[in-house]
Each structure stands twice: as C-alpha cells, then as structure tokens.
Amino acid sequence: MEDDEEEAPQRREFNKKEIADFQDAFKLFDRDQDGLVNYKEFSTLMKAFGQKYEDLDLSDMFTEADEADSGLINFEQFVKILEYYYREEFSLEDLLNSFKAFDKDNLGYLDRADFKEIMMDYGDKMTEGEFVDFMATADPSNEGIIRYEALANAIYSFLIE
Structure with a gap:
C-alpha cells in the first residue's frame, strides 16, 4: 500500500x-x-x-x-x-542572498561600517586585522561600500576551487 x-x-x-x-x-x-x-x-x-x-x-x-x-x-x-x-546546500545564489538580507534598501551594496559590524560581531567573528585584510578584496577601490555581488562571486569562485 x-x-x-x-x-x-x-x-x-x-x-x-x-x-x-x-x-x-x-x-x-x-x-x-x-x-x-x-x-x-x-x-x-x-x-x-x-x-x-x-x-x-x-x-x-x-x-x-x-x-x-x-x-x-x-x-x-x-x-x-x-x-x-535547515538545508546545507550552498550555491552562489545562497551566498548572494546572505548579503542581500542585510541590504534593507536593495541598493546592491553594503556600507563599510555596517559590513564591519556584521563581520566582526556575528558568526565567525573577524579580528580588526582580518577585517582590514578582507576589505582589500571586499572594497578594492576603497569607496567605503561593499558591492556584494562581485564579492560573492569572488568568494564562491575561491570556495569551489
């Protein structure tokens, strides 16, 4: 049956x-x-x-x-x-959505100060030095904003290699 x-x-x-x-x-x-x-x-x-x-x-x-x-x-x-x-599936879209969840105004970027708070206070917390090093990748033009689509692509490419 x-x-x-x-x-x-x-x-x-x-x-x-x-x-x-x-x-x-x-x-x-x-x-x-x-x-x-x-x-x-x-x-x-x-x-x-x-x-x-x-x-x-x-x-x-x-x-x-x-x-x-x-x-x-x-x-x-x-x-x-x-x-x-909860599912452990991981994709580029998942990574991108993780960043988008913090982009309340749907601007396509995160402010450096907000991003710093997220990276240093939640999850796998970064130290100040780790954050500074990470920002070289996250904000290569030093604009003070993190264009998370490009960052998500870079992180995902690194992780799947």
Missing part, C-alpha cells in the same frame, strides 16, 4: 558552534533585543542563511513554531524550525 502523505523532515542536531552562529544571527535580526522575532524578521533571517522556501512554506513553519499565536517566536522556537528544515 502506498502512502500519499509527505514524510516528516528528518530532525537534525546542531553542534555548539552552529547554535552560537544561529544565535548571533537571531540577535542581529531581533532589532529591539527582546528575544523575539516577527514573521518578517524570521523570513529575512532564513534567507540570510541561504534557505530557499516559498513564502507559504515559511509562513507555515512560523505559524507552527508560534505556539502562543503571538506573531512572535523566540530563539528556541527558531532552532526547532532549523532542526527540521
């Missing part, structure tokens, strides 16, 4: 470093620092992780996690979503 129902996603365990990275990103999108994100912030956060879902799927995930039906989820609820739906 054939089962027409979709299989439930496999639950994934994350290590401490991954959890810490997720928490750093969560805090970045938790603008008022109350430990909660709304649907819009959640959607942007998932896109920052390079996750590709239809808006309807994201809405379903968020609604399922929002047990209190408050329109907000906390970090623990966010991790539960990731445990079931």
Whole structure:
C-alpha cells in the first residue's frame, strides 16, 4: 500500500558552534533585543542563511513554531524550525542572498561600517586585522561600500576551487 502523505523532515542536531552562529544571527535580526522575532524578521533571517522556501512554506513553519499565536517566536522556537528544515546546500545564489538580507534598501551594496559590524560581531567573528585584510578584496577601490555581488562571486569562485 502506498502512502500519499509527505514524510516528516528528518530532525537534525546542531553542534555548539552552529547554535552560537544561529544565535548571533537571531540577535542581529531581533532589532529591539527582546528575544523575539516577527514573521518578517524570521523570513529575512532564513534567507540570510541561504534557505530557499516559498513564502507559504515559511509562513507555515512560523505559524507552527508560534505556539502562543503571538506573531512572535523566540530563539528556541527558531532552532526547532532549523532542526527540521535547515538545508546545507550552498550555491552562489545562497551566498548572494546572505548579503542581500542585510541590504534593507536593495541598493546592491553594503556600507563599510555596517559590513564591519556584521563581520566582526556575528558568526565567525573577524579580528580588526582580518577585517582590514578582507576589505582589500571586499572594497578594492576603497569607496567605503561593499558591492556584494562581485564579492560573492569572488568568494564562491575561491570556495569551489
């Protein structure tokens, strides 16, 4: 007999470093620092992780996690979503979307100061020296802006070699 129902996603365990990275990103999108994100912030956060879902799927995930039906989820609820739906696929588009998630005005670039905060305070944190070295690639003309499409292409080319 054939089962027409979709299989439930496999639950994934994350290590401490991954959890810490997720928490750093969560805090970045938790603008008022109350430990909660709304649907819009959640959607942007998932896109920052390079996750590709239809808006309807994201809405379903968020609604399922929002047990209190408050329109907000906390970090623990966010991790539960990731445990079931996070995918480790990596593409140039994923990398580009990670940068775009921080480009709130869709300008195609990030301000150096904002980029520095992201690179030094979240995820795999850079030191001041590492940031200065990285900026030679990220902003070769020293304009104070990071044109992230060119940067994403350079990083992706390096990573797949």
